[in-house]
Every structure is written in structure tokens, then in C-alpha cells.
Amino acid sequence: MGIVVEGKGLTKRFGDGEAGVLAVDSVDFAIGEGELVMLMGDSGCGKTTLISLLGCILTPNEGELWIDGEQINHPDQDLSVVRREKIGFVFQLFHLLPYLTALENVIVAMDLAGKKSDLAENRAKELLIQVGLEDRLEHRPAQLSGGEKQRVSFARALANNPNIVFADEPTANLDSRQSENLMSLVRELRQEHSTTIAIVTHHEGLRKDADRIVQMKDGRILSE
Amino acid sequence: MNNIFLKDMAYRRTRVVLTAIGITVLILLILFLGGIMNGMRIQATQYVKSTGADIWISAEGSGGAFIGFSMLIEEHMGQLNAARGLEPHSASPLVFAQARPIIRGKPSKAIVVGFRPGKLGGPTHVLEGRMFEKSEFEDYSPEYVPPLQVVVDEKMGLEIGERIVIGGKELKVVGKVKSLMFVLDTPLLFMEIRTAQDVLLGSYPRVNMMIAKSSERVSPEQVAKQFEYSPLKIEVRTLQQTIDDIIDYYVVSPMRAVTFLRVMLWLAAGILVGMITYVTTLEKTQEIGVLKAIGASNMYVMQLILKQVVLISIIGVLCGLILSFIFAAVAPIFVSIHLLESIIVAVISFFVCCFSGYLAARKAVAVDPMLAFRGEI
Ligand SMILES: Nc1ncnc2c1ncn2[C@@H]1O[C@H](COP(=O)(O)OP(=O)(O)O)[C@@H](O)[C@H]1O
Ligand SMILES: [Mg+2]
Numbered sequence: 001m002g003i004v005v006e007g008k009g010l011t012k013r014f015g016d017g018e019a020g021v022l023a024v025d026s027v028d029f030a031i032g033e034g035e036l037v038m039l040m041g042d043s044g045c046g047k048t049t050l051i052s053l054l055g056c057i058l059t060p061n062e063g064e065l066w067i068d069g070e071q072i073n074h075p076d077q078d079l080s081v082v083r084r085e086k087i088g089f090v091f092q093l094f095h096l097l098p099y100l101t102a103l104e105n106v107i108v109a110m111d112l113a114g115k116k117s118d119l120a121e122n123r124a125k126e127l128l129i130q131v132g133l134e135d136r137l138e139h140r141p142a143q144l145s146g147g148e149k150q151r152v153s154f155a156r157a158l159a160n161n162p163n164i165v166f167a168d169e170p171t172a173n174l175d176s177r178q179s180e181n182l183m184s185l186v187r188e189l190r191q192e193h194s195t196t197i198a199i200v201t202h203h204e205g206l207r208k209d210a211d212r213i214v215q216m217k218d219g220r221i222l223s224e
Numbered sequence: 225m226n227n228i229f230l231k232d233m234a235y236r237r238t239r240v241v242l243t244a245i246g247i248t249v250l251i252l253l254i255l256f257l258g259g260i261m262n263g264m265r266i267q268a269t270q271y272v273k274s275t276g277a278d279i280w281i282s283a284e285g286s287g288g289a290f291i292g293f294s295m296l297i298e299e300h301m302g303q304l305n306a307a308r309g310l311e312p313h314s315a316s317p318l319v320f321a322q323a324r325p326i327i328r329g330k331p332s333k334a335i336v337v338g339f340r341p342g343k344l345g346g347p348t349h350v351l352e353g354r355m356f357e358k359s360e361f362e363d364y365s366p367e368y369v370p371p372l373q374v375v376v377d378e379k380m381g382l383e384i385g386e387r388i389v390i391g392g393k394e395l396k397v398v399g400k401v402k403s404l405m406f407v408l409d410t411p412l413l414f415m416e417i418r419t420a421q422d423v424l425l426g427s428y429p430r431v432n433m434m435i436a437k438s439s440e441r442v443s444p445e446q447v448a449k450q451f452e453y454s455p456l457k458i459e460v461r462t463l464q465q466t467i468d469d470i471i472d473y474y475v476v477s478p479m480r481a482v483t484f485l486r487v488m489l490w491l492a493a494g495i496l497v498g499m500i501t502y503v504t505t506l507e508k509t510q511e512i513g514v515l516k517a518i519g520a521s522n523m524y525v526m527q528l529i530l531k532q533v534v535l536i537s538i539i540g541v542l543c544g545l546i547l548s549f550i551f552a553a554v555a556p557i558f559v560s561i562h563l564l565e566s567i568i569v570a571v572i573s574f575f576v577c578c579f580s581g582y583l584a585a586r587k588a589v590a591v592d593p594m595l596a597f598r599g600e601i
Contacts, residue, residue, distance in 0.1 A: 048597050057517055057593045083593075084519020091596050095514040099235030100228070108228060112520040156518065168597055 003066070004163045004196050006030040010053050010063035012046075012219075023049040025219035026063070031164060034194040036186070038206055041216035047200045050216070051166045054198070055089060056082045068163050084113045088157030090167035094149040096141040102128060102152045103137040109159035120159075127155035131185055147178030151185060158195065167199040179203055229531040236504070240536060243500045247540025248547065250493040251573050254486050255548035258569060259561035261482060264475045266560055268407045269467045271337075277344045277435035278444040279310065280466040284457040288469040289433040290320065296431050300456055304434060309442035309450060316343035317431035319420040325413065326389040327382070334380075334413045335406050336390065338420020344435050346414055350375060353384040353399030356416050370418035375399040377411035388413075391423035407474045409558050434458075490576055493540075498580030501533055505588040512588050513595030522589045529588055533581030541574045 012024040023046045031037055031054075039047050052058040054065070056072060056079040065072040068086055072079070083089075096105045106124035111117070128137055131151040141149055150170050157165045167186075171179035183206050189195045190209070199206070207213060215222040233240045272280075272290075281304070286294035296317070304315040319338030324331050339345035341356060349355075356373045374395040376382050386397045395415065404412055421427055438444040444462040451460040461469070505512070512525055545566060552559040 052594060052597065057596075078521065080516065080519050080521045083517065084521075087519070089517055089596065091514070091517075093599055095510070095596055097232075097511060097514075099231045104228070104231070108515075109518055111228065112515065112518070112524050160519070 002033045002069070003030050004033050004035075004068060005054050005198075006066045007054055007060075008064045010050070010060045010065065012049050012053055012058060013061050022219050024053060024060070027219070027221055029054070029214075029221060031196060031198055032211075033163075034190075034196055035211045036190045036196075036209060037198045038210040038213045039198060039200045039216065040202065040213060041222075045216045046219040047216055048168050049219075051168060051198060051200060055087050055166045057089075084109070084160060086163045088160070088162035088165040090150065090153045090157050090165065090170045092169040092172045094141070094146070094153050094173075096149055096152055096156075098141050101138045101140055102133060102144065102148075102155075105141070105152055106155045106159050109156045113160050115160075123159065124155070127158055128152070131155045145178065146174045147181055150174065150178075150182055154185060154189070158189075164196040164198060167197065167201070169200050169202075171201060171203055180205065183209075229528050229535075232528070233532055233535070239500065239504065240532075243497070243536050244540045244543065246496045246500075247493055247537060247573075247577060248543040250489050250496065251541050251544025251570065252547045252551065254489045254493075254573065255544060255561060255566050255569060256551055256555075256559065257482050257486050257489075258565065259548065259552050259559040260557065261475060261479050262560040262562055262565075263558040264407050264479065265471055267405050267409070267558055268470045268474045271404050271406060271412060272463070272466055272470065274347075274404055275345050275435060276437065277314075278438055278463040279315075279436040279447055280461045280463065281315075281434040281436070281451075282432070282459050282461075284459055286459060288459060288461055289435075289466055290470050291473050294432050296434060296458065298429060298431060300434065300458065303456060304436060307447075307450070309438055309447040311437040311439045314344065315434055315436040316340050316345055317417055318345045318433045318435055319417055319424065320432050321420075321424055322410075323390050323413070323424060327380070334411050336420050336424060337412050337414050338417040338424075338431075339414065340417050344437065347375065347401040347404070350399035350401050351378055353397070355399055356419075368418060370416055370422050372396060372419060372422075373398045373415065374419070375401055375414040377401065377403050377405065377413075379403045379405070380411050393423045395419070395423070405558065490573060493573055494576040494580040497533060497537060497577040498584045501529065501581045501584035502587060505529065505584060508588070509591055510595050510598070512591045513593050516591060516593035517596035525591075526585055526589055529585040530578070530582060533578055533585065537574050537577035537581070540577070541570045544573075545570045 007027060007029045010024055010027045014021045014023055027050060041047055049058065053060050059074045067082060072082065097108065100108065103124050106127055107120045110120035110123065125137065128134065131154055133148060133151055136144060136148055171182055174182060183203055186197060186199065187209050190197060280289040282289040282294040283296050286292035298317050301315055301317060304310065305313055317340060319336065321336050323334050323336045325334050355375060356371050372393060372395045374388065374397055376397050378400045382397050384397055387394045388397065401414065406412060421429060438447045448460045448462050451458065515525060548561055548566065552561045
């Protein structure tokens with residue numbers, strides 16, 4: 001089983017001196033192909049910062065990062081290329097574009113990766129069917145429930161066949177029934193498509209499905 | 225999906241429409257003001273050009289015919305007609321003066337043109353009615369009673385036989401001529417030079433200027449030069465110099481503020497587009513952060529915004545262009561919008577809008593994709 005993402009000595013500080021925060025502190029962390037990793041820890045312990053570092057959204061102050069076997073050269077590389085080709089993101093607050101339908105929101109991810117529009121549309125439909133939204137294709141985000149929006153987010157994250165999907169507290173804004181439904185989707189994606197997923201969540205129901213549960217505290221990884 | 229920017233615009237249509245209207249109004253004003261100045265330029269020179277004279281003579285120190293105060297004695301005529309380089313007997317005296325005629329009981333504005341019938345300076349034919357007859361006296365004669373008759377501009381709405389009052393004297397409208405308004409739609413009232421002297425100068429036998437034609441073998445510049453050291457107290461200018469003087473005196477100088485205003489309007493159009501783009505971008509900061517987080521390149525984000533800026537600018541500028549022609553047609557003053565010039569102005573305006581939109585859009589490109597992980601910002 002190959003390693004999809006690997007960070008060594010990743011460190012991220014926000015601010016300098018007294019007021020500075022050491023959000024992620026020399027973390028070594030690797031995620032293997034097809035793994036479902038659960039990232040847990042108190043609020044403010046650095047979970048979001050860590051997945052942003054691993055997902056090439058943030059540049060670390062120190063440390064090295066490999067994605068899909070290639071080392072990331074932070075200052076000189078256009079990280080947007082890595083993000084659109086190798087990584088999928090699901091955010092706590094969905095962040096779909098309000099002026100686009102569910103279908104178009106998925107197509108956008110492929111559009112910005114330069115995929116032809118007819119191909120993109122077919123794939124977007126497939127993905128939305130896969131996440132159980134076949135009858136919501138033409139709905140705007142405002143016409144969708146939280147759970148449905150998060151399913152669209154997952155479809156968007158998967159659009160460019162990423163090596164890994166990072167999900168940051170995807171159920172935090174959902175009620176318990178919707179959370180349960182979404183977790184079923186995560187299980188399905190993992191079982192049927194062996195998608196590699198790193199998910200920050202407090203959802204206890206996912207524990208038994210996770211390959212690994214990683215606990216964080218004060219910017220460090222406590223235990224696995 | 226190359227129409228994502230259109231969907232964004234449709235979603236924010238109120239703002240898009242308002243911005244386009246803002247640009248439309250500004251471009252309309254820029255073009256319309258240009259049209260007014262153009263119209264003034266045409267009106268300022270159309271009478272002068274219509275006379276066929278290429279030598280314009282005013283009193284020494286007047287700064288040119290139509291410019292400063294100029295009074296000449298008619299005795300110069302003899303010497304002028306004897307001068308070399310002028311077409312024989314082409315020189316003719318002219319009274320050209322602002323007047324306040326009372327028309328149908330109301331004071332209005334007009335310019336009295338007193339000319340010698342059959343000579344340069346008057347209209348060649350009437351559209352309606354008749355011209356007054358040639359004076360019996362070539363030179364001033366106290367016994368002569370000039371006819372109290374006037375030939376008016378067709379656009380004044382006067383009828384043949386109607387009377388107007390100038391300088392307390394009643395004049396009868398005998399003919400109408402093709403419109404040849406002076407600056408700011410000031411109509412010309414043509415009358416015999418003696419009549420003009422009678423109503424405006426209390427029969428004082430002076431004229432404001434004299435005009436003549438250079439003979440075919442000599443250029444008007446040479447003729448003008450020949451008078452430089454003449455003992456007569458006169459200034460001699462060519463048609464071109466006279467036109468330049470008039471445009472500078474009646475159009476360019478008074479309209480300097482308008483020219484300045486047009487530049488300001490350009491600036492305003494640019495600022496408008498820049499500001500709206502800036503505010504819209506600020507509002508969309510998180511959206512842009514999300515797009516960047518899911519892998520949009522800076523180019524992609526820039527294009528998304530610039531496409532909107534370009535489209536809004538095109539719509540605004542085109543509407544302004546079209547409306548300016550419509551407004552020019554229905555305006556109560558003479559406005560002349562030149563198509564090519566308008567297109568050039570419109571294209572410049574378009575680039576001003578796009579450039580300021582671009583400046584504002586740079587802000588969007590700098591958005592931090594980390595915003596995607598935040599809640600309210
Ligand atoms: N942009 C930032 N500027 C300053 N401090 C930040 C910023 N982002 C996060 N932090 C700080 O870093 C720490 C870790 O934050 P975060 O990774 O969001 O934690 P978690 O996701 O585990 O709740 C917190 O103390 C937070 O206040
Ligand atoms: Mg967090």
C-alpha cells in the first residue's frame with residue numbers, strides 16, 4: 001500500500017513572539033492509499049491547520065511534505081495545481097457557490113482543472129447520483145438541506161479523482177440524522193471506491209470504520 | 225463551463241444593472257458634452273465659411289474680426305479695392321454685432337449682420353420671401369433712408385411680413401434664409417448695412433469689419449502680409465486665421481471647464497467600475513477563497529472577475545454611445561456627435577473601465593484560500 005501524503009516535521013506558527021501561536025508543532029504524519037483516517041482533538045488544537053498544511057493550502061514554517069510521491073517545493077511551486085489535481089476538500093460550512101446549481105457546483109471543480117465541459121457534466125451527474133442526489137441536480141444551494149449540501153461538497157471534492165479527500169468537521173453543522181447519513185456516505189465511498197479520506201470529526205459512530213484515529217493536542221499528535 | 229461568470233452576474237443582477245446604468249450615464253455625458261462642443265465649433269465657423277471671403281479685416285488692436293471691439297471707417301474701402309492681390313471690387317464692409325431684438329413682445333438674442341447687397345457677407349439666396357434691393361448709394365449719404373427690412377434665419381419661426389423691433393425701430397421680415405446659426409444657436413438677422421447702422425449705431429457710418437477675396441494668383445497669406453506695414457489702422461487676417469481665432473475665443477476658451485469635466489467624467493467612470501468591482505470582490509472574498517482552496521489558479525479567478533468587468537463595460541459604453549445619438553437628435557440645442565470620434569471616446573472609456581476593474585480584481589487574486597476553513601469573516 002503506497003503512501004499518498006506524508007509530512008515530516010511540519011510546523012506552523014501564526015504571528016511572532018509573545019502573541020504568536022504554534023498551531024502545528026513538528027508533526028510527522030503519513031496517510032496510506034485507501035485509508036480512512038479520523039483526526040480528533042479539542043477545539044484549537046491544530047486539526048484544521050494540519051490538514052491545510054497537508055492539503056497544500058498553507059505553507060509550513062518548517063518541515064517537508066510529499067504528495068503522491070513528489071516533494072512539494074513550497075515557495076517555488078504553484079500549489080493550486082496540486083490542489084486541483086491531487087486533493088479534494090470538504091468544508092464545515094459547505095461553501096458551495098450560491099449562484100450555481102448542485103450540478104454546476106461539481107462542474108466548476110473540473111472547469112478550473114481545465115476539463116472539457118461535456119465530459120465534466122457527465123462525470124458530475126455520475127458523482128451526484130453516487131452521493132444520492134439524482135433528483136437534486138438543478139437545485140441551488142439555498143434549496144438544499146445541510147446534509148444535501150455536504151453531499152454536493154463530497155461530489156465536488158471527488159470530481160477530479162483526487163489522491164485524497166480532506167474533510168474538516170463536515171457534520172458540525174448538521175443534525176444527528178443528517179450526520180449519520182453523511183457518515184454512511186463516507187463509509188460507502190471508502191468501501192466501494194476505496195477513496196483515501198482524512199476526516200476531522202467528533203462523530204463517534206465513525207470510530208469503528210476508521211483505519212486509524214489520530215488524537216491531537218496543542219499542535220502535536222498524541223497517539224494513534 | 226465558460227458561462228459561470230454569467231451565472232454570477234445573473235445572481236447579482238441588480239448590482240450589474242446599476243453599474244451598467246452608471247457607466248451608460250457617464251459615457252452619455254462625455255459624448256454629449258463633446259457633441260455640444262462640436263456643435264459650437266460648427267456654428268462658430270459656418271457663417272464665416274459661407275461668405276466665401278478669405279481676407280478678414282478688423283481695426284488695429286482688435287485682435288481680429290469677431291474678437292475685440294472693432295470700428296472701421298468705410299473710406300478704407302477705396303484703398304482696399306486698389307490693393308494688389310485682391311479680386312477687383314471684392315472688398316465689402318460688414319456690420320456684425322450682438323443685438324437684443326424684441327420678437328413678439330419678448331426680448332431674444334440674435335446677431336445682426338449688415339452687409340452690402342450683392343457683395344460678400346450676405347446670404348446668396350432666400351428660401352422664402354425675397355432679398356432687399358441693392359442700395360442706390362454705394363457710399364454713405366445722409367439723404368438715403370435705408371429700408372427697415374430684415375431677412376431672418378428659417379429656424380426663428382417668423383413669418384414673412386411679421387415685424388420685429390431692434391434699437392427701437394420696427395423692421396419687417398421680408399425673407400427667410402437657410403439656417404446659419406452662430407455659437408449657441410444664436411440666429412443671424414441679415415439686413416442692409418445702412419439699416420444695421422441705423423438701428424444699432426444711430427446711423428453712424430462705421431462698420432465692424434471688412435471682408436474680401438484674394439485673387440487667384442495670390443495666396444491669402446501673401447495678401448495679409450502685404451498689409452502688415454500698411455498706414456491704414458487695420459489688422460488683416462486670412463480665413464483660416466479668423467476661424468482659428470473664433471474657435472479659440474468662442475469655443476475652446478469658454479469650454480475649457482467642460483473639457484475638464486469630460487476628463488473628470490472619464491475618471492468617474494473608471495472609479496465607478498473600480499469601486500463596484502472592489503466592493504463585489506470584498507463581498508465575494510470567501511467565495512474566492514473557496515475557489516482557490518479547491519484549486520482555482522490566480523488566472524482563473526482573475527478571468528472570472530474580468531469577464532464580468534468587460535461585459536458590464538461593453539454594455540454600459542454601448543448604451544451610452546447609442547443614447548448619445550438619440551439625445552443629440554432630440555436636444556433643444558445644436559449638438560453634433562461625430563461617429564468616429566464617439567467610437568474613439570467610447571473605446572477609450574471602455575479601456576478606462578476595464579483597467580480600473582483590473583486594478584480592483586488584483587485584490588481578489590491575493591485572497592487567502594484558508595478562508596474556506598473559516599466561518600463568518
Ligand atoms: N490565521 C490564523 N492566525 C492566527 N492564529 C490562527 C490562525 N489560524 C489558526 N490559528 C490558531 O491556531 C490554533 C489552531 O487552530 P485550528 O487549526 O483552527 O484548530 P482546530 O481546527 O483544531 O480547532 C488556534 O489557537 C488558532 O487560534
Ligand atoms: Mg478547525
